[in-house]
Amino acid sequence: MARPQSALEIVRTRSLTSLVQQEIERMILSGQIKAGERLNEQGLATKLGVSRGPVREATRGLERAGLVTAVVNHGVYVRKVSREEAFELYDLRSLLTGFAARCLAERSTPTQRRHLAQLVNRMDRAARAGNSTTYYTLNLEFHDALMSHAGNSRAKQIYESLVKETHLYRQRSLVAPANMRESNDEHRAIVSSISAGDAEAARRAGEAHVRGGRRRFAATAIPVADPIVVKQNSSSRSSRTSKGGTDEPKGASEHRRRP
Amino acid sequence: MARPQSALEIVRTRSLTSLVQQEIERMILSGQIKAGERLNEQGLATKLGVSRGPVREATRGLERAGLVTAVVNHGVYVRKVSREEAFELYDLRSLLTGFAARCLAERSTPTQRRHLAQLVNRMDRAARAGNSTTYYTLNLEFHDALMSHAGNSRAKQIYESLVKETHLYRQRSLVAPANMRESNDEHRAIVSSISAGDAEAARRAGEAHVRGGRRRFAATAIPVADPIVVKQNSSSRSSRTSKGGTDEPKGASEHRRRP
DNA sequence: TGGTTGAAAACTGTTGACAGTTTACAGCTG
DNA sequence: CAGCTGTAAACTGTCAACAGTTTTCAACCA
Numbered sequence: 001m002a003r004p005q006s007a008l009e010i011v012r013t014r015s016l017t018s019l020v021q022q023e024i025e026r027m028i029l030s031g032q033i034k035a036g037e038r039l040n041e042q043g044l045a046t047k048l049g050v051s052r053g054p055v056r057e058a059t060r061g062l063e064r065a066g067l068v069t070a071v072v073n074h075g076v077y078v079r080k081v082s083r084e085e086a087f088e089l090y091d092l093r094s095l096l097t098g099f100a101a102r103c104l105a106e107r108s109t110p111t112q113r114r115h116l117a118q119l120v121n122r123m124d125r126a127a128r129a130g131n132s133t134t135y136y137t138l139n140l141e142f143h144d145a146l147m148s149h150a151g152n153s154r155a156k157q158i159y160e161s162l163v164k165e166t167h168l169y170r171q172r173s174l175v176a177p178a179n180m181r182e183s184n185d186e187h188r189a190i191v192s193s194i195s196a197g198d199a200e201a202a203r204r205a206g207e208a209h210v211r212g213g214r215r216r217f218a219a220t221a222i223p224v225a226d227p228i229v230v231k232q233n234s235s236s237r238s239s240r241t242s243k244g245g246t247d248e249p250k251g252a253s254e255h256r257r258r259p
Numbered sequence: 260m261a262r263p264q265s266a267l268e269i270v271r272t273r274s275l276t277s278l279v280q281q282e283i284e285r286m287i288l289s290g291q292i293k294a295g296e297r298l299n300e301q302g303l304a305t306k307l308g309v310s311r312g313p314v315r316e317a318t319r320g321l322e323r324a325g326l327v328t329a330v331v332n333h334g335v336y337v338r339k340v341s342r343e344e345a346f347e348l349y350d351l352r353s354l355l356t357g358f359a360a361r362c363l364a365e366r367s368t369p370t371q372r373r374h375l376a377q378l379v380n381r382m383d384r385a386a387r388a389g390n391s392t393t394y395y396t397l398n399l400e401f402h403d404a405l406m407s408h409a410g411n412s413r414a415k416q417i418y419e420s421l422v423k424e425t426h427l428y429r430q431r432s433l434v435a436p437a438n439m440r441e442s443n444d445e446h447r448a449i450v451s452s453i454s455a456g457d458a459e460a461a462r463r464a465g466e467a468h469v470r471g472g473r474r475r476f477a478a479t480a481i482p483v484a485d486p487i488v489v490k491q492n493s494s495s496r497s498s499r500t501s502k503g504g505t506d507e508p509k510g511a512s513e514h515r516r517r518p
Numbered sequence: 519t520g521g522t523t524g525a526a527a528a529c530t531g532t533t534g535a536c537a538g539t540t541t542a543c544a545g546c547t548g
Numbered sequence: 549c550a551g552c553t554g555t556a557a558a559c560t561g562t563c564a565a566c567a568g569t570t571t572t573c574a575a576c577c578a
Contacts, residue, residue: 015331015560015562016561017561017562040528041530042528042529050563051562051563051564052530053315053561053562053564054562056312057315057316060276060316060317060319060320060323061323062323064320072531072569073531074529074530075530085412088411088412091414092358092411092413092417095355096354099350099354154344154347154351155350155351274530275531300560301558301560310534311560312532312533312534313531315561331560331561332539332540333559333560334560
């Protein structure tokens with residue numbers, strides 16, 4: 001019984017569920033599925049050439065990761081990150097970056113320090129050339145290296161999770177040239193503090209850098225959708241008229257019953 | 260279609276999956292399922308009176324939460340937290356506690372400060388009475404309040420996740436009387452720094468407190484299982500003789516096949 | 519005409535079943 | 549008797565189907 005070759009080439013080292021999870025995550029982060037939108041299980045299943053089982057399992061993982069929220073009998077919705085939540089995420093990333101910088105100032109190998117310094121130099125060239133895509137990639141790599149070298153795997157994992165969630169607020173905003181230089185100056189400050197072995201300065205520089213990112217983010221980012229929602233009364237069939245606009249996860253803990 | 264309005268009707272505010280997830284999590288954290296053990300899907304399903312589907316979905320969530328690790332075609336295993344990982348977890352909890360204390364020093368309501376102070380006083384009484392169970396509960400409540408009042412929901416969520424993971428290393432160790440007093444002195448230092456509005460002192464006090472916990476932990480905790488593992492060669496049927504001891508998740512990306 | 523109502527369609531929650539893989543165990547061979 | 553080998557049981561991965569709920573939509577009534 002030759003099964004039709006699915007869109008995902010089947011590799012047997014990972015389960016279908018994990019592949020589906022990865023694919024849905026990509027769809028969400030690339031903006032292919034917008035925030036607040038509902039995930040259609042059957043639709044995703046047929047689109048990916050699998051059954052609904054793996055899709056459901058994948059969404060459970062994504063729910064725990066904070067990318068979607070599930071409402072009983074309604075489905076799972078791509079999480080909407082509010083402006084305030086985005087700020088919270090920045091605060092935490094700031095904290096973790098400072099932590100990583102401190103760890104590296106206290107204990108790091110010459111190779112690691114050289115790696116970081118090299119990335120800063122390459123970002124410098126990209127900034128001078130006004131190449132924001134290259135800068136964007138290198139910036140990601142720099143922060144990844146920072147967390148990886150710090151030697152706390154859980155910290156790195158949490159940091160990556162926070163970055164993903166931040167992307168839910170808005171699509172990636174490519175950095176303006178002036179911001180690139182400012183940002184990379186902060187990178188350099190982090191690296192030099194690390195190289196100097198000054199843990200406290202490294203921590204402050206790391207925290208300040210992401211706070212700077214938060215400031216730059218706050219100055220430009222505008223919420224896409226109106227965050228105002230009308231309070232829902234619990235009269236029967238009240239939700240019938242929810243027509244226009246992006247569909248929203250209804251009150252989860254609400255228990256509607258007929259009179 | 261008027262369904263019978265039975266008051267005894269099962270409240271459907273949560274899906275079976277979330278209930279199963281909660282139950283399995285409880286089993287793991289209470290030590291009912293030990294670290295390194297495999298979760299039998301069918302067994303759990305029949306034990307909880309559900310099908311395998313919800314169990315599988317639940318385990319995906321737990322995997323993302325870091326409580327279990329899934330190996331293809333082998334099953335999911337309760338994660339074993341090594342001594343080093345436990346230290347990492349403590350470092351992160353330390354960081355987050357310091358963060359919360361700093362936030363509260365910068366912005367907190369009198370009610371919140373009173374709440375924290377009250378908890379410290381109650382812990383003081385418990386410590387004097389040598390009542391370590393009460394102290395344990397109050398201590399949890401104190402840290403919970405600290406994270407809740409700090410106003411960063413994600414931080415609180417991460418903190419709780421870290422605490423759960425810490426429990427995977429070893430069952431809760433009730434605190435010795437001397438440790439209780441020392442611990443609560445640190446609590447008091449946090450609260451007074453918060454009340455004084457000294458953000459930097461509060462941060463240091465918060466960090467120092469969990470570092471103290473880590474030190475007390477390191478002094479007493481002994482790894483239950485030998486962390487030494489022999490490197491597995493990939494000859495055919497090599498894993499046949501893995502008899503004694505707790506079963507272990509075999510090499511995940513390994514692909515064994517017969518000659 | 520505006521709002522209500524009832525049935526059909528669509529979707530989610532859950533289950534049981536089937537296929538493929540891994541593990542256990544008894545038998546065989548040297 | 550030790551080690552290897554083949555078969556059966558157990559288990560995981562995936563799927564299709566059924567049951568219950570929500571949403572849609574056209575007919576109906578004031």
